[in-house]
Amino acid sequence: MEETKQEKPIEQPKPVPKEPKENPIDRLVVSSSPHFSTEDNVHKIMHTVILALLPACAASIYFFGLNALFLIITCIVACMATEYAFQKIRSKPVTITDGSAIITGILLALTLPPSFPLYAAVLGSVVAIGLGKQIFGGLGYNIFNPALLGRAFLQAAYPVLITTWSEPLTKAAKQGIDAVSAATPLALMKFEHKITPHLDLLFGNTAGSLGETSAIAIILGGLYLRYKGYINWKMPLGYFGSIAVFGGIFWLVNPLKYPDPLFHMLAGGAMLGAWFMVTDMVTTPTTPIGQWIFVIVAGFLVVIIRLLGGLPEGVMYSILLMNAFTPLINRHTRPKVFGEGGQGGLTG
Amino acid sequence: MAEYNLWHEFKKGLWQEIPPFRIALGMCPALAVTNSATNGIAMGLATFFVLLCANISVSAIRKIVPSQVRIATYVVIIALYVTVADMFLAAMFPPISKALGPYVPLIVVNCIILGRAEGFAQKHPIVPSIMDALGIGIGFTLSLALMGSIRELLGFGSILDIKLLGNWFEPWIIMILPAGAFFVFGFLVAIVNYLSSKKPAETHGH
Numbered sequence: 001m002e003e004t005k006q007e008k009p010i011e012q013p014k015p016v017p018k019e020p021k022e023n024p025i026d027r028l029v030v031s032s033s034p035h036f037s038t039e040d041n042v043h044k045i046m047h048t049v050i051l052a053l054l055p056a057c058a059a060s061i062y063f064f065g066l067n068a069l070f071l072i073i074t075c076i077v078a079c080m081a082t083e084y085a086f087q088k089i090r091s092k093p094v095t096i097t098d099g100s101a102i103i104t105g106i107l108l109a110l111t112l113p114p115s116f117p118l119y120a121a122v123l124g125s126v127v128a129i130g131l132g133k134q135i136f137g138g139l140g141y142n143i144f145n146p147a148l149l150g151r152a153f154l155q156a157a158y159p160v161l162i163t164t165w166s167e168p169l170t171k172a173a174k175q176g177i178d179a180v181s182a183a184t185p186l187a188l189m190k191f192e193h194k195i196t197p198h199l200d201l202l203f204g205n206t207a208g209s210l211g212e213t214s215a216i217a218i219i220l221g222g223l224y225l226r227y228k229g230y231i232n233w234k235m236p237l238g239y240f241g242s243i244a245v246f247g248g249i250f251w252l253v254n255p256l257k258y259p260d261p262l263f264h265m266l267a268g269g270a271m272l273g274a275w276f277m278v279t280d281m282v283t284t285p286t287t288p289i290g291q292w293i294f295v296i297v298a299g300f301l302v303v304i305i306r307l308l309g310g311l312p313e314g315v316m317y318s319i320l321l322m323n324a325f326t327p328l329i330n331r332h333t334r335p336k337v338f339g340e341g342g343q344g345g346l347t348g
Numbered sequence: 349m350a351e352y353n354l355w356h357e358f359k360k361g362l363w364q365e366i367p368p369f370r371i372a373l374g375m376c377p378a379l380a381v382t383n384s385a386t387n388g389i390a391m392g393l394a395t396f397f398v399l400l401c402a403n404i405s406v407s408a409i410r411k412i413v414p415s416q417v418r419i420a421t422y423v424v425i426i427a428l429y430v431t432v433a434d435m436f437l438a439a440m441f442p443p444i445s446k447a448l449g450p451y452v453p454l455i456v457v458n459c460i461i462l463g464r465a466e467g468f469a470q471k472h473p474i475v476p477s478i479m480d481a482l483g484i485g486i487g488f489t490l491s492l493a494l495m496g497s498i499r500e501l502l503g504f505g506s507i508l509d510i511k512l513l514g515n516w517f518e519p520w521i522i523m524i525l526p527a528g529a530f531f532v533f534g535f536l537v538a539i540v541n542y543l544s545s546k547k548p549a550e551t552h553g554h
Binding site for chain 2: 117120123131153156157158159161
């Protein structure tokens with residue numbers, strides 16, 4: 001008898017949720033946030049980003065031929081294989097189908113020179129996914145942009161290979177040769193003070209990394225992402241604005257020595273970085289002020305490295321450096337919760 | 349003397365407390381001078397020598413040193429042996445001495461040596477202290493040799509200046525840069541942690 005009495009108060013609440021439709025009080029749902037959900041999920045976002053990267057891939061294959069295609073495929077396969085291996089070893093659910101490893105592979109390939117050896121690209125992919133992402137706990141936990149981390153590793157490991165550029169096929173074919181080694185527009189600007197025409201930069205008819213050449217293909221992809229609502233205007237435009245302002249200051253001081261702001265925006269990796277790396281959801285600040293700080297300082301670093309540093313290009317290091325500061329920026333620019341602060345706040 | 353398990357005092361430095369992977373001491377030389385196997389071994393042996401002599405000396409005078417001035421006393425003792433090691437290297441192996449640079453004099457402030465003096469030798473008789481120094485010293489030398497070998501193999505394609513990888517191998521320059529030391533160190537710590545988490549029974553055996 002005693003046992004049944006004890007059970008009763010536990011059984012009683014159960015029938016209440018089972019007859020919800022007639023009792024109006026049940027429409028009053030008490031739950032914690034989030035209260036709204038969207039149809040977006042990791043799959044959908046990642047596949048949209050892949051779609052947005054396709055024009056840039058197509059442009060790179062057009063300008064650099066099969067080399068570019070092989071590089072892109074190698075990086076994608078190596079990234080997915082690394083992700084699979086790491087998640088198997090750590091007995092975690094395997095998430096290679098969510099598309100994030102594919103994006104890392106494509107982005108890494110787009111930062112490499114067309115003549116880059118494939119085995120080195122595999123090494124970069126392993127570092128990008130292994131050290132850049134899975135070591136930290138996988139997608140969403142990584143501090144640094146995985147593709148850029150892989151690129152930085154390759155830059156330090158193979159400093160010669162990664163700065164061996166060749167002219168696009170469109171130019172080499174005119175001279176009747178298969179491949180011509182050449183300097184990138186930024187290196188020409190920095191070491192020989194030659195400015196590449198803006199139109200060449202816009203369409204991609206220059207030497208450089210796969211994704212450094214055709215600005216217009218990347219802009220197309222970026223606009224598509226903006227149309228889908230996965231990136232905001234602030235990040236790419238703030239980054240360009242910062243590069244233009246700081247680059248413009250140098251240009252106004254000495255127009256003969258320093259290139260104009262438009263050159264800064266079109267040349268090198270600024271286009272790819274602005275649309276696809278500064279806008280990364282994981283490794284950039286989430287607060288509105290923090291995002292401004294991120295893009296402005298990153299743009300400043302690009303100009304400083306390009307014009308005053310030892311390297312011709314500074315986009316990679318500017319973004320990686322700011323990635324490192326992202327947690328700090330997030331913490332110090334957190335908006336006030338409603339009712340926080342002040343003296344009479346309810347939440348105290 | 350019978351209460352000391354001498355074999356245990358020796359063995360613990362080789363795995364259970366192997367520096368710098370299990371006890372994270374002596375990381376400065378482990379990261380700074382392991383850009384080749386030769387440098388790593390030389391640094392390990394120099395540290396080994398100083399550690400052994402310092403442990404014996406500290407253990408021998410452990411009952412007459414007032415505890416207020418013990419650290420200063422140990423540092424003077426260690427500095428003596430470091431000077432010996434430094435001059436020996438400079439006289440016998442000038443290229444290695446040059447390559448190691450200031451890191452040989454810096455053994456004076458190596459945490460492992462002061463740590464073993466403070467943590468072991470000052471509390472134990474000479475024989476166990478010798479066994480402790482042998483274990484930790486050999487463990488440290490092996491660790492530095494391993495780090496140096498990995499970095500030299502990947503950064504130059506050779507070990508102890510013997511070319512192991514053919515011309516097809518494009519050296520990873522990053523491995524002989526400081527950043528490479530951190531990569532290798534992190535990987536080795538991860539491997540050691542993984543192995544010791546897998547067989548806890550063996551590390552606590554005997």
